[in-house]
Amino acid sequence: MNEFIFFINNVVISGAVAGSIYALGAIGITLIFSIMRFAHFAHADMMTFGAFMVFIFTAMFPGSGAALGIPTPILMLPIAMAITAVLAIGLDNAFYKPLRDKGVKPIVLVIASLGVTLMLQGIIRMFAGTSSRSLYIGERKEIYRLEVPMEGITRPIVITDPQIWLIIFAIVAVVALHFFLTRSRLGKAMRAMSDNPDLAEVSGINTRAVVMVTWVIAGALAAVAGTMLAMDVALQPQLSFFILLPIFAATIVGGVGQPYGAIAGGYLVGFVETLSVFNWSILLRPLQPMLPEALEVPRNLALVGTEYKIVVPFFILVVVLIWRPTGIFKGKVI
Amino acid sequence: MLANAPILNRLPVRETIVAGIVVVAIIGVIMAQGMTFGVRMMVEATCYAILALGFTIQWGYAGQLNAGVLGFLALGGYAAMAFSVPMNAAFWNTDLPQQLGWAIVRAVFYILIIIGVSQIHRLGVPKKVRTWATIIVAFILYMMMKSHFVPIASAIEREAQFIGGLGMHPLVGWLVGGLLAGVAGYFIGRICLGLRSDYLVIATLGIAEIIKAVMVNEEWLTRGTLTVSPIPWPVPGPGDIGFLAARSLYLTLTALVVLAIFLLLQRAYKAPWGRMIRSIRDNEISAAAMGKDINKRRLEIFVFGCILMGIGGAALTNFTSIFNAQGYLPLNHTFLILVMAILGGPGNNLGTILGAFLVYVIWVMSEPVALYVMQVVIYLGDMWFAWEPPGNIASRALQSRVFIIGLLITLILRFAPQGLMPEKVKHDT
Amino acid sequence: MPLLEATDVHGGYGGMNILNGVNISIEKDEIGVIIGPNGAGKSTMLKAIFGMLNVTQGDIVLRGQSIKNTLPSKLVQQGMGFVPQEKNIFPSLTVQENLEMGAYIHPARVPAMLEQVYEFFPPLKEKRRQQAGELSGGQRQMVAMGRALMVEPSLLLLDEPTAGLSPLYMNEIFNRVKEINKAGVGVLMVEQNAKQALAIADKGFVLAAGQNRYTDTGEALLNDPEVAKSFLGG
Numbered sequence: 001m002n003e004f005i006f007f008i009n010n011v012v013i014s015g016a017v018a019g020s021i022y023a024l025g026a027i028g029i030t031l032i033f034s035i036m037r038f039a040h041f042a043h044a045d046m047m048t049f050g051a052f053m054v055f056i057f058t059a060m061f062p063g064s065g066a067a068l069g070i071p072t073p074i075l076m077l078p079i080a081m082a083i084t085a086v087l088a089i090g091l092d093n094a095f096y097k098p099l100r101d102k103g104v105k106p107i108v109l110v111i112a113s114l115g116v117t118l119m120l121q122g123i124i125r126m127f128a129g130t131s132s133r134s135l136y137i138g139e140r141k142e143i144y145r146l147e148v149p150m151e152g153i154t155r156p157i158v159i160t161d162p163q164i165w166l167i168i169f170a171i172v173a174v175v176a177l178h179f180f181l182t183r184s185r186l187g188k189a190m191r192a193m194s195d196n197p198d199l200a201e202v203s204g205i206n207t208r209a210v211v212m213v214t215w216v217i218a219g220a221l222a223a224v225a226g227t228m229l230a231m232d233v234a235l236q237p238q239l240s241f242f243i244l245l246p247i248f249a250a251t252i253v254g255g256v257g258q259p260y261g262a263i264a265g266g267y268l269v270g271f272v273e274t275l276s277v278f279n280w281s282i283l284l285r286p287l288q289p290m291l292p293e294a295l296e297v298p299r300n301l302a303l304v305g306t307e308y309k310i311v312v313p314f315f316i317l318v319v320v321l322i323w324r325p326t327g328i329f330k331g332k333v334i
Numbered sequence: 335m336l337a338n339a340p341i342l343n344r345l346p347v348r349e350t351i352v353a354g355i356v357v358v359a360i361i362g363v364i365m366a367q368g369m370t371f372g373v374r375m376m377v378e379a380t381c382y383a384i385l386a387l388g389f390t391i392q393w394g395y396a397g398q399l400n401a402g403v404l405g406f407l408a409l410g411g412y413a414a415m416a417f418s419v420p421m422n423a424a425f426w427n428t429d430l431p432q433q434l435g436w437a438i439v440r441a442v443f444y445i446l447i448i449i450g451v452s453q454i455h456r457l458g459v460p461k462k463v464r465t466w467a468t469i470i471v472a473f474i475l476y477m478m479m480k481s482h483f484v485p486i487a488s489a490i491e492r493e494a495q496f497i498g499g500l501g502m503h504p505l506v507g508w509l510v511g512g513l514l515a516g517v518a519g520y521f522i523g524r525i526c527l528g529l530r531s532d533y534l535v536i537a538t539l540g541i542a543e544i545i546k547a548v549m550v551n552e553e554w555l556t557r558g559t560l561t562v563s564p565i566p567w568p569v570p571g572p573g574d575i576g577f578l579a580a581r582s583l584y585l586t587l588t589a590l591v592v593l594a595i596f597l598l599l600q601r602a603y604k605a606p607w608g609r610m611i612r613s614i615r616d617n618e619i620s621a622a623a624m625g626k627d628i629n630k631r632r633l634e635i636f637v638f639g640c641i642l643m644g645i646g647g648a649a650l651t652n653f654t655s656i657f658n659a660q661g662y663l664p665l666n667h668t669f670l671i672l673v674m675a676i677l678g679g680p681g682n683n684l685g686t687i688l689g690a691f692l693v694y695v696i697w698v699m700s701e702p703v704a705l706y707v708m709q710v711v712i713y714l715g716d717m718w719f720a721w722e723p724p725g726n727i728a729s730r731a732l733q734s735r736v737f738i739i740g741l742l743i744t745l746i747l748r749f750a751p752q753g754l755m756p757e758k759v760k761h762d763t
Numbered sequence: 764m765p766l767l768e769a770t771d772v773h774g775g776y777g778g779m780n781i782l783n784g785v786n787i788s789i790e791k792d793e794i795g796v797i798i799g800p801n802g803a804g805k806s807t808m809l810k811a812i813f814g815m816l817n818v819t820q821g822d823i824v825l826r827g828q829s830i831k832n833t834l835p836s837k838l839v840q841q842g843m844g845f846v847p848q849e850k851n852i853f854p855s856l857t858v859q860e861n862l863e864m865g866a867y868i869h870p871a872r873v874p875a876m877l878e879q880v881y882e883f884f885p886p887l888k889e890k891r892r893q894q895a896g897e898l899s900g901g902q903r904q905m906v907a908m909g910r911a912l913m914v915e916p917s918l919l920l921l922d923e924p925t926a927g928l929s930p931l932y933m934n935e936i937f938n939r940v941k942e943i944n945k946a947g948v949g950v951l952m953v954e955q956n957a958k959q960a961l962a963i964a965d966k967g968f969v970l971a972a973g974q975n976r977y978t979d980t981g982e983a984l985l986n987d988p989e990v991a992k993s994f995l996g997g
Contacts (some may be wrong), residue, residue, distance in 0.1 A: 039532035041401075041539075095744045107399055107531045108747060111672070114401065115743030118669060122737025126730050185863070185870055188856065192864045195853040202813070202847070203910065204839035204868040241664065245543065248536045298481055307551045314540040321525050321533060 019270025020170035024225035025247035026262035028218030034194035034257035038109035044240035045120035050223025051230035053080035081220040088219030132234040162231035249313035255327030276303040380588035381650035383690035388642030394681025402542030410511030410647030415657035417507030422498020490554040504568040508648040515644025523636040549659035563656035685755030773820035783973040799970035844911030848922040851907035854896025865913030901932030921952035
């Protein structure tokens with residue numbers, strides 16, 4: 001039965017972690033798309049930027065989280081969220097809004113966001129270099145080993161501190177987003193603008209406020225996702241290029257412009273990824289005695305090697321674009 | 335006023351000024367860094383011009399944004415290496431080629447089976463059953479295919495490092511490189527061109543990462559991180575006739591390629607095909623109403639652009655004489671080209687070539703300039719604040735170029751969206 | 764003082780003029796109806812009033828104040844409601860949320876106005892929790908009109924409110940318009956169903972080629988044999 005625990009550790013927990021990160025990123029992209037109608041490619045770098053802010057504050061006040069009994073990066077996260085939200089509004093005012101006001105095609109905004117991607121990366125690389133860093137400065141990453149009191153199980157379920165925080169943050173964010181979109185006046189206005197921007201304008205909805213709130217939410221969630229990724233793995237400037245494809249795949253799978261679709265898409269991509277790199281022969285090996293002699297379970301039954309993890313979101317993307325370009329939750333735009 | 339406009343249009347004032355700036359910049363670099371360096375820079379600039387022409391066809395002619403130039407470029411680079419590097423006796427003298435051949439035959443057979451299963455609905459099988467059957471069969475055969483290939487691949491890596499090249503003339507590799515890139519472009523285009531333009535950006539970005547991942551990881555094919563060198567040149571190399579002469583010959587070759595592509599494009603632009611392309615771009619709806627198969631034309635443009643990127647990538651990789659899959663970087667091999675094309679004027683071929691030269695000169699010179707500026711900053715910081723600079727200052731100075739390229743993109747979009755040399759759109763008034 | 768007075772309005776999109784001198788005038792408690800053949804500039808005139816296209820010549824006055832080329836969002840604040848012909852609801856929002864969006868600028872008034880709109884359109888109250896996009900065509904039109912009424916407008920502009928509706932719903936909508944008018948809201952609407960529309964109209968404006976062809980009371984236009992022959996289908 002240890003194989004089963006192995007499955008939980010490597011698929012269920014890893015998938016939930018990757019899925020949460022993707023979902024938090026994809027929500028931002030889908031909201032920006034539904035309000036401003038362009039694919040925001042600098043989103044992954046907003047994530048790295050948020051993580052970088054956490055890194056700076058953690059380095060400035062190392063160990064200060066201990067007083068509250070939480071990791072210092074978690075304590076610094078709200079500050080990073082606020083800064084990233086401000087950055088997002090600043091980027092919009094400096095680079096996207098002038099183009100929008102000129103009435104350019106959405107694809108020009110996409111190029112602008114590619115330019116912003118490079119600028120953010122350049123800034124982070126200039127200040128932090130290209131090496132990878134840990135967000136745990138002078139602290140230990142707690143690892144919890146949960147023993148399973150069952151016969152035949154000797155291995156524990158392993159989950160780390162940042163993974164627990166991530167899952168908690170993701171749940172809180174999703175619930176908060178739900179209440180914001182369905183209960184608050186501004187949230188409803190946001191959905192209205194995504195539905196029908198012209199009618200929103202003639203109804204007297206303050207579209208500028210909606211645009212600002214969109215950036216605030218997208219920026220804050222990006223900071224959370226980036227920090228969690230950096231806590232789980234490490235802080236690297238080039239991390240963003242690898243995360244871009246999964247979060248866009250998640251956005252499109254869920255249906256562009258559909259926040260709930262983005263959440264579903266994020267977890268879908270996360271789990272498919274971990275299922276694809278999981279070595280299935282571990283689960284099948286215990287069945288070997290039941291199989292006929294000739295049929296031997298191969299040693300490696302993983303769908304793709306970990307080095308090709310990036311192929312998985314791309315494959316999902318291609319499948320969706322061929323069979324259902326609107327995504328599972330009918331997206332607004334194809 | 336209006337009567338004079340056509341005459342003003344005919345005088346290439348703008349073109350001359352931009353070309354003059356480019357020439358002055360090149361002479362400046364030659365004077366500062368020497369002739370050999372200058373010729374090297376010009377060779378690379380011509381290679382980038384080929385790449386930028388490929389990009390401008392897609393973006394300027396048809397509004398297709400290719401964010402994965404890197405991938406198509408790397409395919410070209412791979413072909414240039416694979417066709418020109420000498421045959422690897424350690425591989426061909428074993429029975430591995432035979433094994434590999436059989437594995438490929440099997441793979442083709444499996445693919446035929448999968449295609450066959452995907453057609454069983456013609457025999458009256460319900461479509462749902464067909465879909466699931468296809469998925470399951472494809473899955474099983476894929477796993478079997480993998481289990482055939484993996485041992486062979488590791489045997490090749492163990493015994494021969496990699497399969498080596500074919501020892502042909504490098505120019506064959508250039509052409510095949512273009513072809514490979516075109517085929518990759520065809521599949522991407524088929525999937526994405528009917529959809530919103532944003533999807534093409536995502537898909538090209540993805541395919542570029544995947545192509546790079548394959549080249550880094552499939553060591554039996556590419557030698558992976560170990561890199562392959564030297565790649566023989568299509569012209570006599572520096573070992574035979576000296577650096578300057580060899581590079582000058584190479585420059586002649588790449589310049590001829592650029593010229594050929596340029597003339598071909600100018601002709602095509604004025605031909606019915608070019609008129610059709612422009613009418614599609616300028617007014618998609620009316621072009622569709624006139625019964626032109628838009629998606630087919632768009633696919634043609636996209637594939638053509640990718641072919642040029644493959645050829646340009648082959649020329650560039652061949653010149654550096656080393657195939658290093660990890661050396662293909664989004665900044666140097668995608669975004670730099672994007673800047674060249676949008677600065678030069680999207681859809682304007684001459685502007686794109688001049689833009690490629692101008693941006694490349696700036697790019698090359700930005701390295702010493704960034705280092706110099708950084709040194710000045712360190713010197714002043716030390717003098718005024720006794721500031722202790724961090725260690726790897728040189729590599730950080732180079733990272734500032736990432737920022738500059740990004741800033742340049744956003745500034746061009748905002749203040750000069752038509753580039754230095756706008757494409758002349760004839761308006762019916 | 765008329766509620767709305769538009770005199771000699773010229774305007775159009777880009778360089779093309781569609782309106783070549785249109786005159787519209789309605790009083791506080793009146794229903795005005797604009798009819799005319801396709802391409803006569805009916806909807807364009809409505810958009811010109813609501814600040815959605817550039818008026819190059821002439822003037823538009825609301826309660827004594829010029830509103831020529833004023834932004835739509837400003838006009839909403841000045842008490843004007845506009846119901847576009849197409850895409851006039853937020854399909855993924857519930858009926859009630861659609862109405863709330865109408866009163867976005869006056870959140871405090873929402874509960875009271877909701878009651879009033881539900882009184883005009885009882886079916887909406889039943890379906891208030893349903894997505895507006897799931898409703899039938901007639902009910903969507905009610906949502907669209909309800910949304911515009913949420914700001915308590917003094918003037919309601921309707922662009923072909925009965926387009927594409929079954930005769931049953933058409934009568935229903937016309938009755939609602941009459942009731943809304945009775946409650947003190949001036950109405951100006953563009954209509955294809957000219958006969959029914961003129962029957963409830965106080966004033967009728969027959970446009971052709973961007974100009975007034977006939978301007979009279981609804982009744983007079985209905986009884987004018989020439990209007991009947993050329994514009995009411997005999």
